[in-house]
Amino acid sequence: MRTIYLDYNATTPIDQEVLAEMLPFLKKHFGNPSSSHVFGQAAKAGVERARKRVASLLGCDTSEIVFTSGGSEANNLALKGVVETLSAKGNHIITSQIEHPAILNPCKYLERKGFKVTYLPVDQYGMIAPDDVKKAITSPPAGRAGKTILITIMHANNEVGTVQPLAEIGHLARRHGILFHTDAAQTIGKIETKVNKLKVDLLSIAGHKFYAPKGVGALYVRKGLKLEPLIHGAGHENCRRAGTENVAAIVGLGKAAEIATRDLKKYQSQVFNLREKLFKGILERVETVKLNGQPAKRLPNTLNLSFEGIDSEELLLKLKNIALSTGSACHAGHKEPSKVLLAMGIEPQLALGTVRFSLGKYNTAQEINQVVKILSRLVNQKR
Numbered sequence: 001m002r003t004i005y006l007d008y009n010a011t012t013p014i015d016q017e018v019l020a021e022m023l024p025f026l027k028k029h030f031g032n033p034s035s036s037h038v039f040g041q042a043a044k045a046g047v048e049r050a051r052k053r054v055a056s057l058l059g060c061d062t063s064e065i066v067f068t069s070g071g072s073e074a075n076n077l078a079l080k081g082v083v084e085t086l087s088a089k090g091n092h093i094i095t096s097q098i099e100h101p102a103i104l105n106p107c108k109y110l111e112r113k114g115f116k117v118t119y120l121p122v123d124q125y126g127m128i129a130p131d132d133v134k135k136a137i138t139s140p141p142a143g144r145a146g147k148t149i150l151i152t153i154m155h156a157n158n159e160v161g162t163v164q165p166l167a168e169i170g171h172l173a174r175r176h177g178i179l180f181h182t183d184a185a186q187t188i189g190k191i192e193t194k195v196n197k198l199k200v201d202l203l204s205i206a207g208h209k210f211y212a213p214k215g216v217g218a219l220y221v222r223k224g225l226k227l228e229p230l231i232h233g234a235g236h237e238n239c240r241r242a243g244t245e246n247v248a249a250i251v252g253l254g255k256a257a258e259i260a261t262r263d264l265k266k267y268q269s270q271v272f273n274l275r276e277k278l279f280k281g282i283l284e285r286v287e288t289v290k291l292n293g294q295p296a297k298r299l300p301n302t303l304n305l306s307f308e309g310i311d312s313e314e315l316l317l318k319l320k321n322i323a324l325s326t327g328s329a330c331h332a333g334h335k336e337p338s339k340v341l342l343a344m345g346i347e348p349q350l351a352l353g354t355v356r357f358s359l360g361k362y363n364t365a366q367e368i369n370q371v372v373k374i375l376s377r378l379v380n381q382k383r
């Protein structure tokens with residue numbers, strides 16, 4: 001049997017158009033973008049074209065894009081870079097319990113450095129209530145003690161796909177003069193990601209979640225916003241991220257951004273139809289299946305299901321040729337239910353019977369039929 005990949009929220013393959021665009025920059029355009037000779041200028045032109053494409057995807061200015069080594073670095077730069085420059089103004093950060101580790105762990109680090117962090121809860125659908133954000137904002141009259149300086153809420157969750165009400169939260173943040181960051185690693189190319197509509201000041205993206213290579217990403221930084229670099233060195237990226245640019249990867253990121261903009265509608269209807277086909281197929285054959293995540297306000301490609309009485313790790317082992325994720329993580333050799341599912345109030349036992357299907361643009365109806373057939377049979381056998 002051929003392998004079937006349904007784990008696009010973990011990573012995506014590189015688009016052939018992206019690869020084709022990158023190759024010349026791994027061969028003849030090897031110059032250093034900082035060099036003023038023709039070799040350097042060819043490389044620089046590639047980087048700057050990519051910057052235009054990413055800016056166009058996000059609806060911002062090219063000067064507002066900082067290329068990074070990926071989503072994790074973009075998140076770290078946003079959080080640490082901003083709070084360091086604002087530490088005289090306040091020391092309180094608001095985030096949620098369902099963020100990616102690339103947000104939660106920088107937050108933990110900042111707590112060790114004396115910042116206060118509020119981890120907002122979510123409802124049964126994994127949704128954050130703007131009202132909870134409002135209640136968490138603190139604005140003491142003078143100085144540092146407890147004043148909120150930054151809110152960071154992910155655009156959509158990687159496990160269940162729930163899309164957060166960013167514009168409402170951004171509106172609140174603005175009214176209180178608080179900076180607003182979002183981790184948009186899971187939404188680029190899947191739903192609209194225009195920074196002005198989302199009312200964000202900072203936004204992180206990760207190349208390998210939308211058909212660009214791994215190890216490249218970007219941070220949108222609203223004009224005028226001061227940011228302390230994580231990596232100090234020469235003046236690359238407008239003195240916000242030192243280091244000679246990963247030119248080919250950045251060129252790939254740019255091409256992937258162009259494709260994401262160009263094909264958004266097509267992508268949405270294609271993966272949504274396949275996902276619904278998968279969901280309906282499973283519901284028709286398997287009893288007591290629980291859908292996790294917001295039924296409507298959800299990424300079009302993500303389907304997170306809990307199967308009562310099933311150990312999803314065991315199930316995945318039997319599904320050898322089908323690549324999926326479970327609702328658990330391995331910690332020190334034993335299984336722990338996903339923190340995201342627990343935050344949504346799902347019983348630990350049921351969380352351990354959870355499977356995440358995340359579809360992508362290369363999936364076919366035939367693959368979905370096969371997955372429905374094989375998975376249903378295995379679940380029913382086990383029960």
Ligand SMILES: *Cc1c(COP(=O)(O)O)cnc(C)c1O
Binds near residue numbers: 009154206
């Ligand atoms: C993948 C991912 C990241 C990390 O991006 P990397 O490029 O792998 O560092 C951060 N946040 C979310 C939501 C992600 O899905």
